Amino acid sequence: MDGRAHNLPHVLRLLTGLVVLSALMGLLMAGLAIPAIGAGGSATKSGVKAFNDLPSEFSVSPLAQQSRIVDASGKLIANPYxxxxxxxxxxxxxxxxxxxxxxxxxxxxxxxxxxxxxxxxxxxxxxxxxxxxxxxxxxxxxxxxxxxxxxxxxxxxxxxxxxxxxxxxxxxxxxxxxxxxxxxxxxxxxxxxxxxxxxxxxxxxxxxxxxxxxxxxxxxxxxxxxxxxxxxxxxxxxxxxxxxxxxxxxxxxxxxxxxxxxxxxxxxxxxxxxxxxxxxxxxLGNRKPPKGVCQRSSEPFFCAYMMEYLQKSPQMAVLGKTPAERLKNINQGGLTIKTTLDPKLQRTTLTELTKAVPIGNRSNLGAASTVIEPGTGKILAMAQATDFTKSQLNLNVDQRYGGSQYGYQFGSTAKMYALVAALESGMPLDGTVNAPSASPEDPHLFPVEDMKDRCNAQEAWPVENDYRSGGVMTLAKATAESINTAFGQLVIDLGGCKVHEVMGRMGIHQGDGKPISTSISSITLGAGVATPMTMAASYATLAARGKYCEPTPIASITTSNGKAIKVPPAACKQVIRADIADGVNLLLEGPLRDSRGTAEGSWKSSRPAAGKTGTTNSHNQSWFVGYTPQRAASVWIGNIKVAKNSRGDLTTLNGKTFGTYGYKKSVFGGTVAGPVWGQIMEAATAGLPVVPFTPPSERVKNGNQVPLPDVIGDSVGTATLKLEGAGFEVKVGTRVDSGIEEGNVARTSPSTRATKGMTITLFISRGYQETFAQPRTQTRTQTQSQPRIRIQVRPRTTSTPEPTVVVPPPTGPKPKPTKPGKP
Structure with missing residues (x-):
């Protein structure tokens, strides 16, 4: 009895279970239309009713599955999930x-x-x-x-x-x-x-x-x-x-x-x-454990860019209203996202970058390049010479797509925008600029009062040239040799804000999306910051004859059942006149073709190409951005961290070793970035038909200049009235040697013709001029080693003065005349 009493709860559970089981079996069999064996009564009937009242239609939704991001050839890049x-x-x-x-x-x-x-x-x-x-x-x-x-x-x-x-x-x-x-x-x-x-x-x-x-x-x-x-x-x-x-x-x-x-x-x-x-x-020896979507990608930086682009680009509104909604559709929708990335060109781009900047180097060196198709904005290659496992920062793109807040200073690549502004203002292709003389040790100071708008400097602006250079020179020479003072003078004459406006139209902005700084140094010499993709897309505007297209990596998107999602094309807009772009293209062939061009030797192909070098202060960063009519590419090579030494100076690239390019005592845009660009562009254009640039129109060649009033010999006041009356602005330049009476206008820059509204510089006569003579008995060899005799000619108001010999040249008050030396 004790044993039975002890097991009584267990027995009761079994009995209760049998009743429940009987009822359940009854309703189940009824639901299955099978005779209910051993089940009946009101419990079964109520159970059957309850069972029948339950929802019965089961819908199988498509499973959440990985999407596929593939390159232009269909090869897998990543599986977002x-x-x-x-x-x-x-x-x-x-x-x-x-x-x-x-x-x-x-x-x-x-x-x-x-x-x-x-x-x-x-x-x-x-x-x-x-x-x-x-x-x-x-x-x-x-x-x-x-x-x-x-x-x-x-x-x-x-x-x-x-x-x-x-x-x-x-x-x-x-x-x-x-x-x-x-x-x-x-x-x-x-x-x-x-x-x-x-x-x-x-x-x-x-x-x-x-x-x-x-x-x-x-x-x-x-x-x-x-x-x-x-x-x-x-x-x-x-x-x-x-x-x-x-x-x-x-x-x-x-x-x-x-x-x-x-x-x-x-x-x-x-x-x-x-x-x-x-x-x-x-x-488990060959297992492939899941990592982050892009950590296991064959193109991790491009993959990371794609994930950000798909969520944040306005073009991707077709995937959802919000980034969160888009990400859900990307991760769960089984989409096939075909990109514009050319796998062969991508491999070549990375290879050429790493030849110059090995991944994992200890010299703080980085390299990045973006290749874009002009007229469509399609991104054909995007590579960088850094280790994704150590840093996921994408050096090519803006902050919103995984890049840095700013980008890097782009140096003299900025000079292109001054050329566009100059031709838009009516300056002819063979127009000239009077470049103040300057050297690395002797910069020229552009005074604040010469700067006509808010895009200026707070104090006198010092500008160096890479070597002693100055004087009146054509736009072509100034561009090919990248003369800083020539472009400083040009931008001041045009007005810095006019050039800044051109930059905005052509897509230039900082990595955070904000406009480039309005400081004169940012506008003229590239002290502003931008990313390689931004620079490539902007220069592609010239290749597309003035049409700017936002960069896009999307070729097509299809659903898991193969249905195409209609993706709007990249936003494109004509931002400069086609013939203006043609004129700038001709000028930008100079850096690559001219014997003194800053990138001479970087482009060995006979295919027409154009571009511009860029080097920043202290040689901290270097660039080349260039294009053919069918492809545009930027190459940045520089210090990843813009570090400064104990004196506050930027870390220089000078004295560093660049992979197979070797040790470089001095680094400019044409030293390494230019040749790397040349190799990438050779691959980018391989197999394409040779297409020439469109020749500039007569309108662009000649500009819309008008003759200047004759002011030579006039006083400053009279000359100013004449020029301002003719629609020009006026500034007084330096004093020069001249046979014109002292204090009067000796010459102007420009000299005979100019576009209305431009600034005309008056050069004032010192009241004497200097020429040089050699003793008649000297040979050419002796002339090269012996001092020349400077002859000073002083004007008189009534007759031509007699020449006098002055040795040495005057450095203070005008010297007194002396008798001529013997021949």
Whole structure:
């Protein structure tokens, strides 16, 4: 009696369980249209009604799956995902894998209609006797449960996701009814395919294809018996049976699956024994564990740019209204995003950059290049010589797309914009500029009062030339040789804000998207900052004869079922006149073609090309940006960190070694950046037809200049009145040697013609002029080694003065006349 009394609660649970089981079986059989055996009465009727009232139509939404970002040839660049999942068909899943999963999860899968009555009955008895609620779910029921959870998570409905997996009879009944609906509407093969693509295999691998690649580095179609058993065993407890974290437990579980397959006749004893001999750690030798989307990409920097671009570019509104909505569609939608990246050109670009700047160098050196198609904005290459694992900063692009806040100072590449402004103002192609003389040791100071608008300097602006240079020179010479004082004078004459406005039209901006600084040094000599992509796109405007296009990496986007998503083209706009661009193109051929060009020797092809070098203060950064009519490219090579020494000076590139280019005592834009650009552009234009630049129009060649009033010999006041009356601005320049009366205008710059509104510089006579003579008995060789005799000519108001010999030249008050020396 004591024993029976002790077991009374257990007996009562069994009796209660039998009643519940009877009612459940009754309603289930009724729902299945199968005669209810051993069930009847009001409990069964009410149960059947409750069961029939449950929703029955089960919709299978497309699974969240990886999208594909591919290059222009279709080669995979990256698989963006929330869940590491790759959808495959059943024919691409190994038969061993199909058998293993069925063996361990639902061996009667092909026999039941969604409910395994035998297993269900056994589980119910166990549940009522133990007071728990547990499984006996068929594979179809598991598929329903995981699908409901997945769909809820995709809707961001956390409550629904929790209800989908809660342990309750209500949930099990709903799951069962849905399973019956699935079995009525789908084939066993479709259900098995959905299940194998859906379930979680641990280690961030969702679905059998991702799991096979993650653990074994092979596709699911290649899984053998042992590998299949290992994966199938993980599903029940993905953490406990994770072979990476818990190889012993995983091996025990694998062997249990193998035994089950042998018991069911799915595998021979010999095959099972052979599979068991392989230790789990040895099975994982070729695994490809998931990393960050771009860390495992073949083009990590471009991948990172793409992920930002897809979320943030206005062009990508087709993927969603907000960045979050777009990212969800990208990660879960199974999209194929074809980019404009040319894989062959991309490889060449990286190769040429790393020849000059090895990745991982210890000299603080970096290099970056972007290649763009003029007229479309298509990004054909984007590479940089840095290590993605150490820094994900993209040197090519703006901050919003993963780049730096500013970019880098772009040096004399800025001079191009002054040329555009000059030709737009009516200056002829053969126009001249009077460049103040300057050298590295003796800079010229441009006074603040000469600067006509708010784009100026706060104090006198010192400008050096790379060597002693100055005087009246053509635009072509000033451009080819990159004479700083010539462009300083030109920008001041034009007005700095006019040039700044041209920069904005042509797409120049800082890395943070803000306009370039309005300081005269930023506008004229590139003290402002920008990124390589920005510079390439801006120069591409000239190649496209004045049409600026925003850079775009998108060729096409298609959905998982192959439907094309209509992507708007890149925004393009004609920002300068075509004939103005033609004129600038002709001038910018000089740096590459002229014998004294700053990039002479960088372009060995006979194909027409143009561009401009850029070097910053202290030789801290160097650039070359250039183009042909079909391609445009920028190359930046410089200090990644714009460091300063203890004196506050910028770290120089001088004295550093540039890979295969060797040690460079002095580094300019044409020293390394120019030749690297040349190699990249050779690859970019290979196979393209040779297309010449369009010759400048007569209108651009001649400009719209008008004759200047004759002011030579006039007083400053009279000359100013004449010039201002003719529509020019006037400034007084330096005093010069001249036969004109002292204090009067000796000459002007420009000298005879100018565009209305331009600033005319008056050069004032000192009242004497100097010429040089040599003793008649000297030979040419002697002339080169002996001092010359300076002859000073002083004007008189009534007659021509006699020459006088002056040695040495005057440095203070005018010297008194002396008798001429002997010939």
């Amino acid at each position: 929330d869940e590491n999942r790759i959808i495959v068909t059943l024919k691409n899943i190994s038969p061993w894998m199909q058998k293993a999963q069925i063996a361990i999860e639902d061996s009667r899968f092909y026999e039941h209609g969604g409910l395994d009555v035998r297993g269900f009955t056994r589980a119910m008895v166990s549940n009522v006797s133990s007071g728990s609620v547990q499984g006996a779910s068929t594979l179809t029921q598991q598929y329903v449960k995981i699908t409901l959870q997945e769909n809820a998570l995709r809707r961001d409905d956390k409550e629904a996701a929790e209800r989908a997996v809660e342990k309750s009879y209500t949930r099990k009944l709903q799951e069962l009814k849905y399973a019956l609906d699935v079995e009525r509407n789908f084939t066993k093969e479709q259900i098995l395919t959905g299940y194998l693509n859906l379930v979680y295999y641990g280690d961030q691998a969702y679905g059998v294809e991702a799991a096979a690649q993650n653990y074994f580095g092979i596709p699911a179609s290649k899984l053998n018996l042992g590998q299949s058993a290992l994966l199938a065993g993980i599903v029940q407890q993905p953490t406990t049976f994770n072979p990476v974290l818990n190889p012993k437990q995983s091996q025990t579980r694998r062997n249990a699956v193998l035994d089950r397959m042998q018991f069911l006749g799915m595998a021979t004893a010999k095959d099972v024994a052979a599979a068991k001999k392989v230790a789990v750690p040895a099975m």
